[in-house]
Every structure is written in C-alpha cells, then in structure tokens.
Amino acid sequence: xxxxxxxxxxxxANELGISASYxxxxxxxHPSISDKMKMLxxxxxxxxxxxxxxxxxxxxxxxxRTIGVVVPxxxxxxxxxxxxxxxxxxxxxxxxxxxCQSEELFEKEVLAVEKLVRLNVDCIIxxxxxxxxxxNHLEEVKNNNIQLIQFDRTTDKISSHQIINNNKETxxxxxxxxxxxxxxxxxxxxxxxxTGIYKERKAGYxxxxxxxxxxxxxxxVNDNALxxxxxxxxxxxxxxxxxxxxxxxxxxxxxxxxxxxxxxxxGIKVPEQLGVFGFANEMFAEMLxxxxxxxxxxxxxxxxxxxxxxxxxxxxxxxISSSKEVISCELILRGSxxxxxx
Amino acid sequence: xxxxxxxxxxxxANELGISASYxxxxxxxHPSISDKMKMLxxxxxxxxxxxxxxxxxxxxxxxxRTIGVVVPxxxxxxxxxxxxxxxxxxxxxxxxxxxCQSEELFEKEVLAVEKLVRLNVDCIIxxxxxxxxxxNHLEEVKNNNIQLIQFDRTTDKISSHQIINNNKETxxxxxxxxxxxxxxxxxxxxxxxxTGIYKERKAGYxxxxxxxxxxxxxxxVNDNALxxxxxxxxxxxxxxxxxxxxxxxxxxxxxxxxxxxxxxxxGIKVPEQLGVFGFANEMFAEMLxxxxxxxxxxxxxxxxxxxxxxxxxxxxxxxISSSKEVISCELILRGSxxxxxx
DNA sequence: GTAACTTGTGAAATCGATTTCATTTTTAGT
DNA sequence: ACTAAAAATGAAATCGATTTCACAAGTTAC
Numbered sequence: 001x002x003x004x005x006x007x008x009x010x011x012x013a014n015e016l017g018i019s020a021s022y023x024x025x026x027x028x029x030h031p032s033i034s035d036k037m038k039m040l041x042x043x044x045x046x047x048x049x050x051x052x053x054x055x056x057x058x059x060x061x062x063x064x065r066t067i068g069v070v071v072p073x074x075x076x077x078x079x080x081x082x083x084x085x086x087x088x089x090x091x092x093x094x095x096x097x098x099x100c101q102s103e104e105l106f107e108k109e110v111l112a113v114e115k116l117v118r119l120n121v122d123c124i125i126x127x128x129x130x131x132x133x134x135x136n137h138l139e140e141v142k143n144n145n146i147q148l149i150q151f152d153r154t155t156d157k158i159s160s161h162q163i164i165n166n167n168k169e170t171x172x173x174x175x176x177x178x179x180x181x182x183x184x185x186x187x188x189x190x191x192x193x194x195t196g197i198y199k200e201r202k203a204g205y206x207x208x209x210x211x212x213x214x215x216x217x218x219x220x221v222n223d224n225a226l227x228x229x230x231x232x233x234x235x236x237x238x239x240x241x242x243x244x245x246x247x248x249x250x251x252x253x254x255x256x257x258x259x260x261x262x263x264x265x266x267g268i269k270v271p272e273q274l275g276v277f278g279f280a281n282e283m284f285a286e287m288l289x290x291x292x293x294x295x296x297x298x299x300x301x302x303x304x305x306x307x308x309x310x311x312x313x314x315x316x317x318x319x320i321s322s323s324k325e326v327i328s329c330e331l332i333l334r335g336s337x338x339x340x341x342x
Numbered sequence: 343x344x345x346x347x348x349x350x351x352x353x354x355a356n357e358l359g360i361s362a363s364y365x366x367x368x369x370x371x372h373p374s375i376s377d378k379m380k381m382l383x384x385x386x387x388x389x390x391x392x393x394x395x396x397x398x399x400x401x402x403x404x405x406x407r408t409i410g411v412v413v414p415x416x417x418x419x420x421x422x423x424x425x426x427x428x429x430x431x432x433x434x435x436x437x438x439x440x441x442c443q444s445e446e447l448f449e450k451e452v453l454a455v456e457k458l459v460r461l462n463v464d465c466i467i468x469x470x471x472x473x474x475x476x477x478n479h480l481e482e483v484k485n486n487n488i489q490l491i492q493f494d495r496t497t498d499k500i501s502s503h504q505i506i507n508n509n510k511e512t513x514x515x516x517x518x519x520x521x522x523x524x525x526x527x528x529x530x531x532x533x534x535x536x537t538g539i540y541k542e543r544k545a546g547y548x549x550x551x552x553x554x555x556x557x558x559x560x561x562x563v564n565d566n567a568l569x570x571x572x573x574x575x576x577x578x579x580x581x582x583x584x585x586x587x588x589x590x591x592x593x594x595x596x597x598x599x600x601x602x603x604x605x606x607x608x609g610i611k612v613p614e615q616l617g618v619f620g621f622a623n624e625m626f627a628e629m630l631x632x633x634x635x636x637x638x639x640x641x642x643x644x645x646x647x648x649x650x651x652x653x654x655x656x657x658x659x660x661x662i663s664s665s666k667e668v669i670s671c672e673l674i675l676r677g678s679x680x681x682x683x684x
Numbered sequence: 685g686t687a688a689c690t691t692g693t694g695a696a697a698t699c700g701a702t703t704t705c706a707t708t709t710t711t712a713g714t
Numbered sequence: 715a716c717t718a719a720a721a722a723t724g725a726a727a728t729c730g731a732t733t734t735c736a737c738a739a740g741t742t743a744c
Contacts, residue, residue, distance in 0.1 A: 055461070145348075403703095
C-alpha cells in the first residue's frame, strides 16, 4: 500500500518556487495574476494530479457551494424528477448537490437535515416526510444561517419559501371531470391530512361535491393512504359496500394502482363501472391497462424553481423570509376515467 | 439579518471554563473522561445548539466517514434499490452517503467522481454510465487512496472489487425458458457491448441458441438499445420482417416495454404470437398487461454487499486489489412469456 | 528626481475539530 | 508518608485553502 499523500497547493508552490497563496489565487483566476502564470500553475496542477480539498476550502470560506436535498423517496418519479430539475439549475450555477432520503421516517429526516447542517451546505431544499409533525429540525436549519426552501409537502409553521402546486384547485377540477363523465358517487382516498397538500386536495374534492350538491356517505372519505397496499385494502372495503362508489379519486398513483388491482380482482370494469383518478402521473400511469388518469405536476419545473429561488436570493442579497410560489397542474386524461365519448 | 455565528467547541469550552480539547474528547466519548463530565458537556452543547462542523473534522482527520455513490440514474428502480441497500448498510456503520447521478453521460460521471474525490469520501461505489469507455477518472480515485467498488456495470480494466450478477448464466436460462415455451425464432435487443453486463447477457443468449442448434438471422441481434424508444423502433423493424421473430429477449424492461407497445400497435398478441422477456424486474413489470416476464437481480442485496465489502476491508485493514462477487438472479415468469400451460 | 501610484508577490492568520505531548492532579501501594 | 502509577486536563500543532496585510518592484506624473 503506497502512502500516496495527496498533493496540496503547498506542494505545487514548492515545485514552482512560488508561494501557496499565489497558487491559490492562480487556480481561482484571481485578476491580479497574469494569464501566463495561471496557465503555468494549472499545468503543474494537472501534471501532479492535484485535487482541490473541499473540506479545507469550505472550512475557511464557511460556504460550500452545495445544496442539500431531502426527500422522502428518491425512487418515486415525482421526487426524482424534482431532483432532476434542481440538479439542472445547480449545474448551471456550478453548485453541488447532496441528495438524502428520509424514507418517510421522521427520524431519518432529522438525521439527514443534521448531516447537511454539519456539512455546511448553503441551502436545504426539503419535502417533508409524511410522519413529520414537529419542526425543530427546520428551525435549526435557519438558526444556522442556512437558507431553507420547502416544496410540495410543506408546512406553514416554519417561515420559508415554498413551491407548491395548486392542489385544491386541481383536485376540484378532477372531481368536476369525473362528474362530467357521469360519475356521481365519488369516493376519496387521500394521504394524511396533517400534510398540507393532502388537506388541500381533500378540500378541493369536498368543494366540488358541495357545489354539485352531492352528498356522499361518511366512509367514502379516507385519509392516511399512501401505498398501493393501502389502496387495495380501502378499495376492497369501498367496493363491497351495498352501495359502492362509482368513482374513486386518489391522491397518489400508487394508491390508484392498488384500487385498479382490487377492482380487477373483483371483476369490476374500469372505466365502465368504476372511474379511477390518480395523482402525480408516475411513469407507470400510462403503462397500465387501461391507462390511469392522473395529474401532471410539472415536477421538473418545481425543482428548477426551488433551486432558482435560491440563486436569485443569492444574487440579490435580499432575504425574503416567507413566500409561496404556485405551479399549476394539468389533468392527464386516460382510459381509467373516460367512459363518455368526447 | 442576524449574524448568528455558529457555535464551536471553543464557545463551549469558554462557557464551561474548560479547554477545547477537553470538549472535543467529551463529545467523542473518549475513555479518559468521566461520564459526569461528558454529560455536562453534551448538555451544554444541546443548550447552545452546537453543531459539529464536518469540514473541520474531515480536514483534520483525512476521512469523512462518507461513501459516495455514482449511478447513471437514481430513478431506475434497479439503481434506487441498490442505493437503498447501500444506505441500509452505511446506516448500520454510521457512515454517510452522498448520491450522484451521471445520467448516462461520461462527462457527468467524471464530474461526479471528481466532486467525491474533492469531498474526501472514503469510498466510491460506482456503476458506469453507458458512455464510459475510458477510465482515467477511476484510476484517479485509487491514486487518491479512495477505495473503489464497482457494481453491475463494471470494467475489468480497473482493478477493484466488483459485485455483479451471473448475467451470462441468467440470459442462458431465459432463452432456455423461451425455447421450452415453444418459441424458436428468438431475437435479442441488448445494451452496448462495451458494457460488460450486456456482453455477458448476449453471450448467454448466443450460447443457449447454439446449444439448441438454432440459427437466427443477422438482424435478430441488436445492441445499443437502452430506452423504451429504442425498443419500439427496433421491435417495429423486427416484427415487420417477412419472417419475424416469435420471441424477443431484451436486456432492459424499458426496452421490453417499447417492444410490448409496438406489438400492441401492430395487433400482435403477446404471448401467443410473440414472447417477450425483460431484465431488471422494474416495478412496472408486473403492472403491465400481460405482466412482463423479467429477471430479479436482488438489487438490495447488491447494494448491501457493495457497502458490506467496504466495511469488511476497513475492519480487516487488508487491501484486496481485485475480486468479484457474484449474485445469482432469479427468473420471474409472467404472462408475456408463458404460452404453455404449466 | 522624487512623490504617488500600480502591480506582483509572499508571510501569516484564519476557519474548527482532533490529537500529541506535557503537565497537573488524583489514586494506589508499600 | 512517600513514591509510583494512573487519570484528568490543557497548550499547541495540525489538516489545506483562502485572504488580509504588507512589502517590494516597477510605472507614471510633475
């Protein structure tokens, strides 16, 4: 095992017979240094395989040109697309990205946030886990002068910039669409209400029903469902009622998939006997048979705006304590909710 | 804007009337310090909202207790599951994880690796982008005394530990299965051959055909296909031949999905007229109609083994320069390749 | 020719945690 | 009680890049 000690600017300085400070400036394109010397230093760096040490630089500068992202799951397409958007914008601004997942666990979310604080990131972009109901860990982020930006699963209890969809309005439109397709006994299977987006979607659902003067049984409204399994179980209960729903609106495509599976299992035809509408337009939504109607949230855009906001703040040097940015969704209509010829 | 300067161990030391070195030791549970004092220091740290500064610690220690992961795409379930496995093992060993994606671009892969080197990670676990055909960036990793571990998309040109599936054998089994189902004109749509796994899978495919004494036309063997679009295009060509294949084996579920779509578009019935077999058992494979037969790669296990190997090395202090670990796949048979009653 | 200024360069301080080494204090042993 | 050993504690060096400050050399202006 060779003890390949890493090359530092001091080594470069020695080799070149100049000082370390000079080397540092040369590498950073400081204006007081001639292009010729910059060239020379950079050549040498290349030759000796010099690697900049971020830890040393960050320690000195107190900034890391790094943004941390915390999401529940990186393999839900919603989140991975948001991340893609964030990354694109970071890339433009030559910032790094560190991605963490909370796996929907509060404990892991706290750990991830702590880690990012310790790493001295300049900004944390977060979408809360479904378990998260206290926010000290976010307060801490701000106490450490780290810019906090929330998206999608946000809380108003912590003041920060937020990027969200027009959830209520969109849910309202979904129900309107279902009504227009001739469904009237529309059930709801949504996520936990303490998470803002699900509350909003539920509100939109309820408002549309109210406006249409439709009353639905108590059991038609279900919260706390996020997975395919939840969807299956609740759908089974709903569809075996004496007077079952003729449409189900879910706040996640995963839940919708569970519903579709159960319906198929019970021999219920979609969309003829049951309309199904999802949310998030996951990649698999169009792969199903029939295609799952869902909501496009322009996820990439959300990511771009989240990171974009940070860089705007950085440039303007103003600090906005609290604000909201809304991105409008689009209904993607597929077979699962279309029974009328249009 | 309050100038909330971060609390350091010096601040804690001042407050407590002891030295910084003492504080450091107390926080790190150094044996030479009484439990009472440790308690006291930790309480104070809590009270003043002290945050450990990783940059300072890593600079001093030359290690970051961090593993970097570079994968082509975090939103392919294969990779996100491997990451989940890596994360689980890292979590056990109290190491951090930094996730980067190359997006199948060589340039981005190099940048990601550079970033990780600069951040002083202790180990890099990588699966190569499909563009990668030179490996200087990996050589550099090793030059910087960072442990390198490759998985799935690996190269033998750089000596390192590798975790791979038994790709050849598995592909061989897939073709055997198709033959046994009565398919005989079996086409292949695979990834780029310069990537080891695709070469292996192709080899397995060819061997099975050879053993069965089946010869297939030149056009039945296609490389460089990785996306759904590739799958669609190539499938269209294949299926419109005068003597089209009666089965298609693809090395990615995405490609297989493209094949299925095209087949459906052409009115070709799966599995009756065309058998389709994918690879990777992506989440959507079972969601399709008919279900897509695919190969389970035990991805989580791959991740666990990759990280596990690092920690074993760390514990044993031996350095193994080059080795391979093989994880066996399992054929998941679904509708798309089952036309015989079994 | 001298004052005033620019430009190029380096020494040294700095960031915060860790660790070596030395010193002080305590405990134990006889 | 006195020495030897052990435990507790702190001072200072260290990691590597950046930056402030100062100085030297070279230019310009009158």
